Amino acid sequence: MNLWHGSAACRGHGFLIDKGCGDSRARSGMMTGVTGRAVLVTGASRGIGRAVAEAFAGSGDRVAIHCRESVAAAQRLRDELPGEGHVVVQADLADPEAVRTMVDGAAEALGGLDVLVNNAGVYTAHPILDTSYEDWQRHWRLTLDTNLVGAANVIWCAARHLRDRGGRIVNVSSRGAFRGEPRHAAYGASKAGLNSLTQSLAVALAPYGIAVTAVAPGFVETDMTSEQLGGVRGDEIRAQSPFNRVARSEEIAAAVLWLASPEAEWSSGTIVDLNGASYLRS
Numbered sequence: 001m002n003l004w005h006g007s008a009a010c011r012g013h014g015f016l017i018d019k020g021c022g023d024s025r026a027r028s029g030m031m032t033g034v035t036g037r038a039v040l041v042t043g044a045s046r047g048i049g050r051a052v053a054e055a056f057a058g059s060g061d062r063v064a065i066h067c068r069e070s071v072a073a074a075q076r077l078r079d080e081l082p083g084e085g086h087v088v089v090q091a092d093l094a095d096p097e098a099v100r101t102m103v104d105g106a107a108e109a110l111g112g113l114d115v116l117v118n119n120a121g122v123y124t125a126h127p128i129l130d131t132s133y134e135d136w137q138r139h140w141r142l143t144l145d146t147n148l149v150g151a152a153n154v155i156w157c158a159a160r161h162l163r164d165r166g167g168r169i170v171n172v173s174s175r176g177a178f179r180g181e182p183r184h185a186a187y188g189a190s191k192a193g194l195n196s197l198t199q200s201l202a203v204a205l206a207p208y209g210i211a212v213t214a215v216a217p218g219f220v221e222t223d224m225t226s227e228q229l230g231g232v233r234g235d236e237i238r239a240q241s242p243f244n245r246v247a248r249s250e251e252i253a254a255a256v257l258w259l260a261s262p263e264a265e266w267s268s269g270t271i272v273d274l275n276g277a278s279y280l281r282s
């Protein structure tokens with residue numbers, strides 16, 4: 001299969017979309033601590049994933065920007081990132097074959113993989129007493145297929161590229177895994193499952209020099225939460241934190257960048273709370 005397509009092309013199954021027009025720039029002053037790692041970030045077209053891609057590129061890494069349908073946004077980001085060698089890859093994470101082609105395409109384009117950030121996710125409301133049985137099934141299937149099984153499949157595929165050179169896997173979980181998600185029960189369950197997956201694979205992959213960690217943010221200002229934050233509950237949500245605000249994507253990205261660093265190997269298996277002291281556990 002030819003993985004290379006024109007810049008606007010976007011076909012059905014996961015693949016490498018393109019490598020841009022060769023105008024990626026090494027912007028002097030922006031590349032501190034150049035590392036040149038090959039990094040795949042899922043769901044990097046917007047929100048937290050976009051900030052994560054920017055953080056890695058700003059550190060001198062090459063990023064495969066994954067998206068599902070926001071191909072134009074992903075391509076714009078690729079062209080804006082500092083440094084060279086960034087690519088755009090596409091796949092619906094609920095499609096296992098698309099995932100395999102996408103991960104292999106990213107590794108081929110970047111010359112292997114050093115870091116995987118499993119960030120893509122969905123968050124759909126399905127309050128139990130107001131949701132039909134059919135819709136309940138639909139929300140659970142979509143959420144688990146994307147947030148949990150999709151992430152597990154990305155890891156399975158990426159592990160084949162990481163096993164001989166070691167590396168880092170960082171999963172983007174959620175505070176909801178601990179605190180509960182009364183209107184988004186499948187989401188909370190998917191993130192609790194992702195936490196357990198993180199712990200299991202931290203043990204399984206340590207002998208290969210692969211550290212596996214997770215971050216568990218509370219509310220972050222992104223498309224996913226814009227309706228809630230802009231609505232009648234916005235102030236109440238901000239007041240959950242004694243800082244009286246929600247997180248910025250860059251604050252999550254900073255933690256992901258550190259967890260992916262060589263210094264963070266001993267953190268393998270950890271789940272880092274990033275919630276502005278809005279939910280404390282010990």
Ligand SMILES: NC(=O)c1ccc[n+]([C@@H]2O[C@H](COP(=O)([O-])OP(=O)(O)OC[C@H]3O[C@@H](n4cnc5c(N)ncnc54)[C@H](OP(=O)(O)O)[C@@H]3O)[C@@H](O)[C@H]2O)c1
Nearest residue numbers: 043045047048067068069070092093120121219220222224
């Ligand atoms: N925002 C928060 O308050 C918050 C809090 C805790 C945890 N999180 C977690 O952080 C991660 C990112 O959240 P966000 O707020 O940045 O979300 P967002 O702005 O809604 O972006 C979601 C990203 O995931 C991709 N995506 C969604 N469904 C997909 C699928 N089936 N296959 C492939 N890609 C898919 C989207 O791609 P397209 O653009 O192509 O659709 C997009 O890049 C998620 O895992 C979320 O659960 C978010």
